[in-house]
Amino acid sequence: MTFRNYSIILMPILSSFVIFMIWFGLGQNMVQERVEKDGYTVEEAEGARKAVLPYPNEILTALTIHRTDLLQATSNTFSTAILGFLAAVIGGYGISLLFSSSLLLKQATYPWILVLQMTPVIILSPILVIWLGPGQRATALITFLIGFFPVVANSTQGLISTNKDLLDLFTISNASKWQEIALLRVPNSMPYFLTGMKIAGTLAPVGAIAGDIFAGTSASGSAGLGFMIMVYISSAQVPALFATAILACTLGFVFVCGVNVIHWLALKNWHDSYGEAEQ
Amino acid sequence: MVEIRDLSKRYGKGPQILDSINLEVMHEEFISFLGPSGCGKSTLLKTLCGLINSSSGSVKIKGKSPDEARADCGFVFQDANLLPWLCVQQNAELSLKIRGVPKSLRREKSEALLKLVGLSESKEKFPRQLSGGMRMRVSIARALATSPSILLLDEPFASLDEMRRNRLNEDLLRIRNQDLFTAFYVTHSVGEALFLSSRVVILSSNPGRIHTIIDVPFEYPRTAALRESSAYLDLLVKTTHSLREVTVE
Ligand SMILES: Nc1ncnc2c1ncn2[C@@H]1O[C@H](COP(=O)(O)OP(=O)(O)O)[C@@H](O)[C@H]1O
Ligand SMILES: [Mg+2]
Numbered sequence: 001m002t003f004r005n006y007s008i009i010l011m012p013i014l015s016s017f018v019i020f021m022i023w024f025g026l027g028q029n030m031v032q033e034r035v036e037k038d039g040y041t042v043e044e045a046e047g048a049r050k051a052v053l054p055y056p057n058e059i060l061t062a063l064t065i066h067r068t069d070l071l072q073a074t075s076n077t078f079s080t081a082i083l084g085f086l087a088a089v090i091g092g093y094g095i096s097l098l099f100s101s102s103l104l105l106k107q108a109t110y111p112w113i114l115v116l117q118m119t120p121v122i123i124l125s126p127i128l129v130i131w132l133g134p135g136q137r138a139t140a141l142i143t144f145l146i147g148f149f150p151v152v153a154n155s156t157q158g159l160i161s162t163n164k165d166l167l168d169l170f171t172i173s174n175a176s177k178w179q180e181i182a183l184l185r186v187p188n189s190m191p192y193f194l195t196g197m198k199i200a201g202t203l204a205p206v207g208a209i210a211g212d213i214f215a216g217t218s219a220s221g222s223a224g225l226g227f228m229i230m231v232y233i234s235s236a237q238v239p240a241l242f243a244t245a246i247l248a249c250t251l252g253f254v255f256v257c258g259v260n261v262i263h264w265l266a267l268k269n270w271h272d273s274y275g276e277a278e279q
Numbered sequence: 280m281v282e283i284r285d286l287s288k289r290y291g292k293g294p295q296i297l298d299s300i301n302l303e304v305m306h307e308e309f310i311s312f313l314g315p316s317g318c319g320k321s322t323l324l325k326t327l328c329g330l331i332n333s334s335s336g337s338v339k340i341k342g343k344s345p346d347e348a349r350a351d352c353g354f355v356f357q358d359a360n361l362l363p364w365l366c367v368q369q370n371a372e373l374s375l376k377i378r379g380v381p382k383s384l385r386r387e388k389s390e391a392l393l394k395l396v397g398l399s400e401s402k403e404k405f406p407r408q409l410s411g412g413m414r415m416r417v418s419i420a421r422a423l424a425t426s427p428s429i430l431l432l433d434e435p436f437a438s439l440d441e442m443r444r445n446r447l448n449e450d451l452l453r454i455r456n457q458d459l460f461t462a463f464y465v466t467h468s469v470g471e472a473l474f475l476s477s478r479v480v481i482l483s484s485n486p487g488r489i490h491t492i493i494d495v496p497f498e499y500p501r502t503a504a505l506r507e508s509s510a511y512l513d514l515l516v517k518t519t520h521s522l523r524e525v526t527v528e
Contacts, residue, residue, distance in 0.1 A: 165356045168330050172354050173377040173425070183377065187364045269364065269405050 020056065027053050054239040062239035063246065070228065070240075074247045077224035080136050081208035081255065084143020088200045091144065092151025093193055099152075100159035100185060101177075117149040121207070125214035134217040139224065142211030147200030151193065158192025159185045194263045201259030205252045225251070280306040280461055281327070281429065285336035287486075288322055295486035296322050299336065302480065302489065306428070309455070309462040311472035313518070314482030314490075315526050320465040323487070324431045327463060328352040340429065348429075350378075353422030353460075355432040359414035361406040361421075368393065368402040371420040378425065385424075392420040395454050412443045419451070423458065432464045436471070448474055449503055456500050469518050474506060479518060483525035491521045 003010070027049050034045035050058060063070065095113075099106040125142050132138040162185055170180050212226025223231075225248050232241040286300040296319040304310055312320045325331040327338055329345030329352075340348035353374075361370045369376075371389040380388075393399050396416040406414055415435060422430060436444040448471055455462065466472050472479045476495050483490040495514065497505055505511050 163360060165358065165360045166362070168325070169354060169356075169360065169374075170377065171330060172328055172349055172352055173374045174350055175377045179377055183373075184362070187362065190364070 023053070024055065027055060051236060051238050054242055058239045059242040059246065062237070063243035066240050066243060069223075070225075070243060070247055072221055073223050073225050073228045073244075074251060076136070076222055077205070077208045077212060077226070077248075078251060078254075080139045080212070080224060081143055081204040081251070083136070083140040084207055084211075085147055085200055085204035085255075087140065087144040088147030088151055088204070089197050092148040092196065092200070093155050095148075096152050096155035096159055096189075096193075097181075097186075099156050101181065106156075113149065113152060116145065121146055121210065122214075125211060129215045132215075134215045135219070136222060138215035139208060139211035139226075142215065143204055143207035146203045146207035146210075150199035150203070151196035154196030154199075155189055155193040158189030161192075162188050191267060194266055198259045198263055201255050202252070205248065205255050209248055280304055280308075280341065282339040283327075283336070284339075286323075286326065286333050286338060287335045288319065288326060288331070289334050297326075297333075298486035298488050300487070300489060302492075304461060304463075306461055307459060308478060309464065309476045311464045311466055311476040311479045312482055313466065313469065313472050313479060313522055314487065315484045316467075318482045318484030318525075319487030320482060321433050323482075324354075324433050324463055324465060327429070328354060328431055330354075350425070351428050353425065353427035353430045355415075355418050355422045355430065355435045357434040357437055359406070359411070359418040361414055361417055363406050366403050366405055367398060367409070367417050370406070370417050371402075371424055373421055374425050388424055389420070392423055393417075395423075395457065396420045396450065412439055412447060415439065415447060416450075419454070423454070423460075426458065428460055430460045430462045432462065434465050434467065437467065444468070444471065445503065445506075451475065452499065452501055469515060469522060470506065473511060473514055473518060474501065481518070481521050481525060484527070490525045493518055493521065 030049045030053065031042065031045040034040040034048055035042055040048065054062070095109075099110070121142055124145065125138075128138045128141055132141065166184060167180070170184055175183070208224065209226040209229075212224035213230060214226075216222075216224050216227030216230070218227065218231075225244055228244050229241065232238070232244060281302075281304040283300050283302040283304075286297060287295065288297040289295050300323065302310075312323065314320055322331060326333050327340070327345060329349045338345050340351065362373065365373070368386075368389050371392055372385040375385045375388060389402075390399070393402050396419055398413060398416055398420070401409065401413065406417070409417070418435070436447050439447065452475065462475070464472070464475055473495055479493040479495060481490045481493070482488065493514070497511070
């Protein structure tokens with residue numbers, strides 16, 4: 001029962017405390033400077049400070065005030081992120097399956113996927129909005145575009161990097177091409193695919209929020225967190241902006257945990273990193 | 280049983296790897312190949328089961344070409360090469376599954392084989408939970424699942440320590456006693472080759488040719504005591520000398 005046993009809990013508490021102290025300190029400093037140098041009243045100075053650096057309690061208040069809008073937006077962004085993520089994972093794996101079975105198709109398509117990947121989504125987004133109109137379809141497509149390349153790249157790698165001896169074993173057993181894919185290549189590609197999935201899952205909330213900044217709309221309650229950010233920026237509601245950030249962070253956390261759990265469940269039986277040999 | 284006639288092999292336009300190999304093997308034989316690294320031992324084994332095509336000459340297995348006879352071969356690699364996502368039993372059944380053998384028959388066969396290799400207790404474990412020797416046993420069970428009449432083994436126990444290797448050698452002979460197959464066995468260990476084989480083929484390299492064939496006269500079934508007999512030790516010395524002749528420094 002030494003300090004080390006508890007340090008994993010104590011140290012984050014300590015660091016939070018330090019961060020809050022700095023936070024309040026900066027705020028107080030700001031107020032003081034306004035009052036002393038610019039001749040503001042304390043009230044005016046507090047208002048100015050709040051528009052730049054709201055305190056945590058003010059952010060929580062904003063969160064409560066705007067909870068209906070913000071929770072709706074979070075839920076919208078969540079469903080968009082899920083949609084784009086699933087499309088990226090399923091579509092990405094499907095494409096890499098096609099690639100692994102046809103070299104010609106891969107040679108014809110891969111350069112285009114690379115081009116698409118290298119074009120910043122920020123630039124593609126307005127074009128997609130022009131084509132599809134604003135709304136969830138465009139946002140989900142943007143999320144898909146961000147997440148799908150890591151899935152394709154990793155899965156393709158996994159599907160083609162199969163142990164040569166095992167391929168020989170399948171040949172000796174007169175396995176069909178289909179059996180080789182289903183019984184060997186696909187399971188072999190799982191760790192690679194799941195790595196790609198993890199990246200896609202980490203990127204999905206980012207994609208959904210960034211996409212929503214361009215393609216979001218307030219029509220029929222479909223605004224997402226990206227749209228809310230734009231609303232709060234244009235109306236200078238800084239505490240609400242911070243509240244939005246908290247929800248975005250929570251969303252990201254949920255996604256990262258989710259994909260990590262899936263990763264662990266899928267590989268716990270056979271991946272070396274999740275267990276030790278008995279002897 | 281197996282007839283190798285003037286077998287030669289070169290990969291593409293590369294150097295001659297195997298040069299006029301001639302060998303006739305009877306059904307009950309256990310053949311070991313000894314020779315320096317890179318002399319073409321693996322190439323020879325793979326040619327026997329049609330994984331590699333010969334450049335010239337022919338291989339006949341029960342009168343058939345290696346491609347036709349492939350299904351009658353089992354292959355054990357240097358690495359156990361188990362599928363990490365399948366448990367021991369599923370790994371042992373893999374070749375049967377590929378061949379579309381119904382599940383109940385597969386179970387029956389794999390149960391018997393796992394018992395034979397001493398892994399009945401571990402059939403639900405995953406490869407990462409096994410020691411190197413146990414993995415190799417599963418690999419052997421997998422190769423024997425289809426009851427092949429020819430078993431090809433490419434340095435199967437090379438990565439195991441000597442005690443384990445000796446145990447597995449004894450077990451391999453015991454298994455073969457129950458279910459006779461023709462064995463082709465590649466190894467770097469002279470002792471192992473003599474203990475297991477009815478004939479030891481020593482290959483020279485660049486190109487790979489048959490240098491000597493040594494008859495091993497000991498009766499099967501053989502036991503661990505054989506390793507201490509003077510006849511065995513004499514043959515060990517003789518074979519080591521022959522092997523030295525083909526080993527270029
Ligand atoms: N697929 C291949 N393509 C070209 N050369 C090969 C191939 N496989 C083996 N070789 C060459 O053939 C020679 C014999 O290889 P191998 O049969 O593996 O020898 P051994 O098993 O006796 O060590 C080596 O020189 C190796 O480089
Ligand atoms: Mg070899």
